[in-house]
Amino acid sequence: MNVSPYEMALTQLEKAAELAGIEHDYLEVLKKPMREVIVHLPVRMDDGSIRVFTGYRVQHNNARGPFKGGIRYHPKVTLDEIRALAMWMTWKTALMDLPFGGAKGGITCNPRELSRSELERLTRRYAWAISSIIGPYEDVPAPDINTDESVMAWIADTYSRLVGRWEPGVVTSKPPQLWGAEGRREATGFGVAIVAREAVKELGLRPRETTVAVQGFGNVGYWAARFLWEMGFKVVAVSDSKGGIYRREGLNPVEVKEHKLEEGSVVGFPGAEAISNEELLELEVAVLIPAAIERVIHSGNVDEIKARIIVEGANGPTTPEADSSLFDRGILVVPDILANAGGVTVSYFEWIQALTREKWPRNRVLKSLEEKMVRAFREVVEDSRKLEVDLRKAAMRIAVLRVVNAMKLRGFWP
DSSP states (O other), rough: OOOOHHHHHHHHHHHHHHHHHHOOOHHHHHHHEEEEEEEEEEEEEETTTTEEEEEEEEEEEEESSSSSEEEEHHHHHHHHHHHHHHHHHHHHHHHHTOOOOEEEEESOOOOOSSSSHHHHHHHHHHHHHHHGGGGGEEEEEEOOTTTHHHHHHHHHHHHHHHHHHGGGGGGGSGGGGGGGOTTTHHHHHHHHHHHHHHHHTTTTOOOOGGGEEEEEOOOOHHHHHHHHHHHOOOOOOOEETTTEEEOOTTTHHHHHHHHHHHSSTTOOOOEEEEEOOOHTTTTSSSEEEEOSOOOOBTTGGGGGGOOOOEOSSSOOBBBBBHHHHHTTTTEEEHHHHHTTTHHHHHHHHHHHHHHTTTTOHHOOOHHHHHHHHHHHHHHHHHHHHHHHHHHHHHHHHHHHHHHHHHHHHOOOOO
């Protein structure tokens, strides 16, 4: 359970490299990010004082195209975590066959303690500090934990003023009025729901008889629950940072969302039993969706997991040791680099729209996303069957091979 996110990422890479027959030299290159930037950001607070925040941008690999990855604001952001997330983004974009590499950024801060004006000044300072290494053809950030459309709009505006022209392609997940993609807000959750549906088909289950529990009722968890509910699945449990709720007869995610907006948590939803986040993970459900934080399924609780399918809405929710145990027990795990790739896929659609100044309607965005998610899921399932390995190893093998092949074709220069 004490394994760090970066150690997890390295273990996954080494297993995939062995499975794919990747040469040692290329493995050594992929173990290290191409660039790591640490910036210290003096920001004037509303009371006139100055606080210094620490920010990061890690660019892992760009053999297949510009770096791509989110920016998170959280008190526990560390360089180790950002390194891991950048590497996972490389595999995610490669698995979805997008013309991007992988990157990640973050600022160690608690955005809940900052006013909106302080948040804007912090964001613009960070955008200025990393402006020389981002751009529509260099590195394209996006939102992540505690960042949103407004943060992306501030970054796009700051960068555009620095380069002397409006450049909407520098970030994705902007407001729709600023060339943001329709459907981007729900894209990651929609993608999670699509692969959950496909995984259920693999086991021969029917939606009406399939129970779902979602840990994390933020943007990803809410939309995954909502889309699955609309498909006819029975969502019986959801949770947020304050706790969870369970109702055997099923929950309406829209009503739960309304309750959360009013009360600040899903806890206390009428007619539901209160449970902890840990108890949610151990419920006897068909589909478990960890959509909160990393390393929630580990050696200490893996034996208590009863779900038949785990769909990773969060990044890195399952440790390598737990992965092996789940596979041995016949539990199907849809890995994060596939399950939550809906966001970066629609970010790709948004990037295209920004560069061409074309606007796609929401139905085209979601239909195109569904086609890509289903195609990637089928590729991974076929590879796992052929090699008799779990879906993570199959997905990683496909992704790593694509990145290494691009590296070989491009060569090393200078």
